[in-house]
Amino acid sequence: MKFPEPLVEGRLIRRYKRFLADVRLPDGSEVTAHCPNTGSMLGCQPENARVWLSRSDNPKRKLQYTWELVEAVPGQLACINTARPNGQAREAVEAGRVAELAGYSQCRAEVQYGAEKSRIDLLLSGHLSEPDAWVEVKNVTLADDGQGFFPDAVTERGQKHLRELMAQVEQGERGVLFFVVNHTGIETVRPADHIDARYGQLLREACDAGVEVLAYRANLACTDGDPTGLLSLTESVPVILEV
Structure with a gap:
């Protein structure tokens, strides 16, 4: 991409x-x-x-x-362009580079769902053996000594999305939080408890409830103003939830 x-x-x-x-x-x-x-x-x-x-x-x-x-x-x-991650995630999923989300034949964007009237970033369907996957995409650019943190500000909207994903899991669907790591210095991703403690708490509750959390890093490169392989998601990175 x-x-x-x-x-x-x-x-x-x-x-x-x-x-x-x-x-x-x-x-x-x-x-x-x-x-x-x-x-x-x-x-x-x-x-x-x-x-x-x-x-x-x-x-x-x-x-x-x-x-x-x-x-x-x-x-x-x-x-830093937060309009990019949804396309990055979709391209990677449709190209088969996200093993955890392989096997789906259909991908739709911005589908309305949930009691809090959200719009899911990606809805994957048509898998032969897996339920539909509701995928919420987040951009990660806050870095500190190799660690990436999300969010970079208090996010009530992000908290709402976690609640919506948990509700989908309760209904027998897959709820997936997908971190697009758009910073080449990030090796792991953590919840930014020091910025939004409630989000960190809710993320751990969501994981305990069955919400899946993935993180994939983009291959960002720019030489003499000419992007090469720019924006493509190339590898997964660990998500660490321990406090």
Whole structure:
């Protein structure tokens, strides 16, 4: 899975108002890019960091550029665009690279379900021997010394999704929490108890109730602005729930 066009490299000046980022391009000019991430982006917005932007020629767009990647620390890339993980997960599942979710013949996105009126990211069906799998996808970019943490801010929405997955398991379906690890420096994934203790508690309750938790890392690479193998999920990483 790659971007359709090479990305534009720049240097981050600042992120502000959540959805805006000022970036200095190599020619010295400055542009304002859309920041497609509603989270805190802890560790992913250091001043003067190398960033990569996608560019759109759609005249109806207010902002031509979208922030996609950041060099969070020297030599480590993170994809901060939270619109990407669903596609990353779907591509990996449909390509048969996620062994735990192999064998399903149909995949639908954004299907409404649950008592709390959620929309599931991926609904897998048509397996010969397994029940339907309800897959909630989360983006992981918060890293600390090889460990990845989710969430990077208190998330009532994420808590709701865990409750919905538990309800599906109670009904005999599969409930799956799928962490897309979009940071090349992350080797394991943990709940961020120090940020949202309730989410960590609820995640462990969900696992005890039969919700499956998976984590797969993306092969992020960017050389001279030309993404290679960008965004594809290539390997699983451990999820550690012990406190």
